[in-house]
Amino acid sequence: MTARADVIVIGGGIVGTSTAFFLRQRNRSVILLERGLTGQQASGVNFGGVRRQGRALEQLAMSNRALETWRRSRELLGEDVEFLPSGHTRVCYHAHDAEYFHRYAADARACGLDLEVVEGAAMFRRFPFLGRDVLAASISPLDGHANPRLAAPAFGRAAARLGAHIVENTEVVRVEKEAGGFRVETATGDVYRAEQVLICAGAWANALSTQFGEPVPLSARGPQMAVTEPVPYVFPFSMGVYTSIKEESVYFRQIPRGNIVLGGGPPGPADAGTRRASVLPANTVAQMAQFRRMVPAMRALHVIRVWSGVESYLPDSEPVIGPSSTTDGLFYAFGFSGSGFQIGPGVGETLAEVLDSGSTPIDLTSFSIRRFQRASSTHAESITSETSP
Amino acid sequence: MAATVIVIGAGPAGVRAAEALVEAGLRPVVIDEGRRDGGQIYRRQPEGFTRTYDALYGTEAERARALHEAFDALRPNIDYVPDTLVWNVAPNSVHMVSGTRHRELGFDALIVCSGATDRLMPVPGWHHAGTYSLGGAQVALKSQGCAIGSRVVMMGTGPLLYLVAAQYVKAGATVSAVLDTSTFAQRLRALPQLLAIPSTLKKGIALMKVLKDARVPVHRGITPVEIRGTPEHGVQGVRVKLADGAMLEVECDAVALGYHLRSETQLADLAGCEFRFDQALQQWLPVADEDGRSNVKGVYLAGDGARVRGADAAERAGRLAALAAMKDIGMISNEDEANKLRIQLGRFTRFAAGLRAAFPWPARFAATLPDETIVCRCEAISAGELRRVVNDMGAKEANRAKAFSRVGMGRCQGRFCAHAGAEVIAAEARVPLEAVGRLRGQAPVKPLPMALAPHQDMETSE
Numbered sequence: 102m103t104a105r106a107d108v109i110v111i112g113g114g115i116v117g118t119s120t121a122f123f124l125r126q127r128n129r130s131v132i133l134l135e136r137g138l139t140g141q142q143a144s145g146v147n148f149g150g151v152r153r154q155g156r157a158l159e160q161l162a163m164s165n166r167a168l169e170t171w172r173r174s175r176e177l178l179g180e181d182v183e184f185l186p187s188g189h190t191r192v193c194y195h196a197h198d199a200e201y202f203h204r205y206a207a208d209a210r211a212c213g214l215d216l217e218v219v220e221g222a223a224m225f226r227r228f229p230f231l232g233r234d235v236l237a238a239s240i241s242p243l244d245g246h247a248n249p250r251l252a253a254p255a256f257g258r259a260a261a262r263l264g265a266h267i268v269e270n271t272e273v274v275r276v277e278k279e280a281g282g283f284r285v286e287t288a289t290g291d292v293y294r295a296e297q298v299l300i301c302a303g304a305w306a307n308a309l310s311t312q313f314g315e316p317v318p319l320s321a322r323g324p325q326m327a328v329t330e331p332v333p334y335v336f337p338f339s340m341g342v343y344t345s346i347k348e349e350s351v352y353f354r355q356i357p358r359g360n361i362v363l364g365g366g367p368p369g370p371a372d373a374g375t376r377r378a379s380v381l382p383a384n385t386v387a388q389m390a391q392f393r394r395m396v397p398a399m400r401a402l403h404v405i406r407v408w409s410g411v412e413s414y415l416p417d418s419e420p421v422i423g424p425s426s427t428t429d430g431l432f433y434a435f436g437f438s439g440s441g442f443q444i445g446p447g448v449g450e451t452l453a454e455v456l457d458s459g460s461t462p463i464d465l466t467s468f469s470i471r472r473f474q475r476a477s478s479t480h481a482e483s484i485t486s487e488t489s490p
Numbered sequence: 491m492a493a494t495v496i497v498i499g500a501g502p503a504g505v506r507a508a509e510a511l512v513e514a515g516l517r518p519v520v521i522d523e524g525r526r527d528g529g530q531i532y533r534r535q536p537e538g539f540t541r542t543y544d545a546l547y548g549t550e551a552e553r554a555r556a557l558h559e560a561f562d563a564l565r566p567n568i569d570y571v572p573d574t575l576v577w578n579v580a581p582n583s584v585h586m587v588s589g590t591r592h593r594e595l596g597f598d599a600l601i602v603c604s605g606a607t608d609r610l611m612p613v614p615g616w617h618h619a620g621t622y623s624l625g626g627a628q629v630a631l632k633s634q635g636c637a638i639g640s641r642v643v644m645m646g647t648g649p650l651l652y653l654v655a656a657q658y659v660k661a662g663a664t665v666s667a668v669l670d671t672s673t674f675a676q677r678l679r680a681l682p683q684l685l686a687i688p689s690t691l692k693k694g695i696a697l698m699k700v701l702k703d704a705r706v707p708v709h710r711g712i713t714p715v716e717i718r719g720t721p722e723h724g725v726q727g728v729r730v731k732l733a734d735g736a737m738l739e740v741e742c743d744a745v746a747l748g749y750h751l752r753s754e755t756q757l758a759d760l761a762g763c764e765f766r767f768d769q770a771l772q773q774w775l776p777v778a779d780e781d782g783r784s785n786v787k788g789v790y791l792a793g794d795g796a797r798v799r800g801a802d803a804a805e806r807a808g809r810l811a812a813l814a815a816m817k818d819i820g821m822i823s824n825e826d827e828a829n830k831l832r833i834q835l836g837r838f839t840r841f842a843a844g845l846r847a848a849f850p851w852p853a854r855f856a857a858t859l860p861d862e863t864i865v866c867r868c869e870a871i872s873a874g875e876l877r878r879v880v881n882d883m884g885a886k887e888a889n890r891a892k893a894f895s896r897v898g899m900g901r902c903q904g905r906f907c908a909h910a911g912a913e914v915i916a917a918e919a920r921v922p923l924e925a926v927g928r929l930r931g932q933a934p935v936k937p938l939p940m941a942l943a944p945h946q947d948m949e950t951s952e
Binding site: 145250251254258330358380381382383385389390392393400401402403404405406407 | 577578580585592594869883887890893894899900901903932933934937938939940941942943944
């Protein structure tokens with residue numbers, strides 16, 4: 102079987118499905134190839150934070166763009182992905198982290214993200230449920246959360262309604278440049294052709310970028326998620342701890358039906374080969390102590406289920422987004438390092454713009470795959486606290 | 491150092507497994523969710539209750555007494571951890587919780603004797619207060635001497651339907667009707683296989699006589715229509731279609747439901763055991779050899795938690811799994827006894843097949859459930875919503891349908907809705923049940939308190 106389109110998107114996570122959606126809005130033909138089902142791995146198992154604050158400043162232009170899409174998601178997608186623009190708050194336990202809140206708020210304001218930092222008595226008046234270890238809170242009123250189990254599949258269905266060809270249960274094994282474009286071959290021997298290819302295959306991307314001489318130090322890890330039984334709806338916003346101590350970095354959100362979604366702390370093991378990731382029992386136990394510290398009233402709740410999935414991490418915790426450095430017409434977007442959910446539709450919109458028009462006003466330089474060719478060993482591991490978005 | 495063998499469960503399989511280990515000189519750890527041993531079938535009444543064995547267990551009094559006495563004799567030679575839930579299994583260790591105390595314990599061998607619970611099929615109105623499983627109705631009686639209502643209807647099929655009804659009658663409760671979805675003809679056809687264990691067949695017939703003597707109306711070949719009730723008053727009655735097509739309404743204030751049993755397989759799942767679809771049972775079950783060895787080294791499965799064959803079979807399977815574990819550890823094996831146990835278990839396997847034929851799982855009901863029927867009671871998700879994700883969102887696989895609809899996401903994690911949910915998906919997607927797959931198990935096995943603290947620590951204020 103041979104099929105042809107303007108663009109082949111490899112990977113049906115939130116970046117792939119939203120790119121397909123925005124490409125169809127631009128009237129470009131698109132085939133999306135997904136090894137499993139859309140939104141099944143990192144895009145489907147993450148915390149569901151629609152959070153701009155805390156991101157590297159370079160991400161904020163795309164993140165702001167994404168927020169516009171999240172706000173219009175019901176109208177754009179024709180279905181509800183449970184986006185709640187109820188605000189996102191970061192809290193901290195250490196004085197140097199409180200100082201950082203102020204610095205970050207000033208920097209972020211210049212990038213179109215308005216934050217409010219509160220401390221001490223004013224903070225406890227605002228959030229009376231917080232534990233007494235908490236020193237400061239940074240509030241992003243326009244951020245919020247959405248349902249990750251629904252979002253990427255909804256983008257996929259909306260793209261399909263606009264004419265995208267979404268092919269699930271199809272594993273790509275080889276991508277080759279040929280005269281006039283690319284030849285993409287699947288595990289079952291099917292061949293797809295296109296002028297341009299976008300590889301947004303998460304933890305599976307390195308096997309494909311390596312075929313173009315661009316290996317990346319990508320590793321697979323699993324978020325450590327949990328959910329409580331439903332209880333009265335009292336926390337509309339989502340909230341997390343900012344800290345350089347990994348164990349402290351937990352976060353939660355409550356959905357209107359009452360369950361509280363929990364996550365954070367050190368990630369667990371994940372295996373791209375078997376597509377399995379697990380929650381380490383010790384991580385679940387350690388998370389509970391951290392939640393009791395942040396919100397002591399949570400002591401009375403019960404965790405009814407835990408889950409994980411395969412996420413892809415890069416050493417600097419920043420994604421690869423943009424053109425290949427070796428091959429014209431080839432583009433990448435992967436390695437979101439636990440922070441791809443919110444920004445996904447902004448990346449998709451930006452890539453669709455680049456694939457269609459050849460340029461974007463958004464500066465993608467810092468996300469280039471080149472950085473791993475230049476200096477594979479000199480990149481310091483940066484400290485990011487809230488690894489899940 | 492002697493091998494650490496952990497037995498999970500202190501029912502018939504767990505007790506006999508521990509006994510075999512102790513006989514061989516080991517000191518097993520027996521972890522049980524119950525406050526006392528005996529499991530579900532031989533559940534011991536709380537300390538201070540004084541009902542006799544005959545009153546509590548009827549025809550099973552002698553077996554119950556023998557198991558309890560065997561366990562009491564083991565106590566000095568085992569580490570008994572009652573009232574404790576194993577909530578997760580990691581490679582070579584279990585994670586357990588008692589109250590809010592958490593502990594991890596390593597093992598060389600793990601024998602999982604996790605038992606079974608009722609297999610349930612939704613019926614419109616089964617979410618009303620006063621609807622129980624047959625097993626739950628039995629627990630209320632055995633543990634606390636309570637009935638689930640003053641006028642009780644037992645509905646579904648399987649041996650438990652008649653056993654619980656007879657136990658309620660004997661305890662003086664009013665059983666307003668026994669409504670069986672299987673037919674007498676099905677029972678007759680299954681007779682040759684049921685004769686594999688004539689004594690159990692005879693006990694079954696004795697139960698029927700108890701019901702007849704008490705003039706309890708028994709209807710076979712019925713189709714459940716509705717459990718009638720209101721949010722304020724709970725269950726008020728049951729409506730069914732009789733075998734001849736006539737409608738029957740029975741007034742009651744409680745209903746006990748069940749369609750035979752399903753294995754409690756979450757621990758095997760968390761331990762990483764492979765599962766296969768059993769065509770005869772139409773269920774996904776962990777793979778184990780005749781002796782109970784799973785595909786995971788050091789993990790053994792015994793009793794109804796591995797395959798529903800009843801308590802007598804569980805006692806033998808528990809012992810056999812212990813023999814297998816000891817053989818694999820490198821201790822001397824007793825092949826003669828193992829062979830004897832395997833032959834005996836073969837008869838129970840045939841009998842269990844007979845029970846399935848006599849009391850078949852009514853898969854066909856799933857297709858005709860009205861859209862408004864609740865399928866997942868924890869999350870209050872209806873059959874219509876489940877069908878919507880199949881049709882509009884293309885979710886033809888169990889985990890995909892769970893992700894979109896929440897069926898199986900609640901506190902029971904699909905233990906009580908997954909079987910019926912899969913039938914609804916299969917019927918709607920027009921695919922075989924096997925193609926729907928099974929919900930991947932996730933910890934914790936049951937809700938885990940967030941007040942959890944390590945076992946050794948003294949609690950400090952937080």
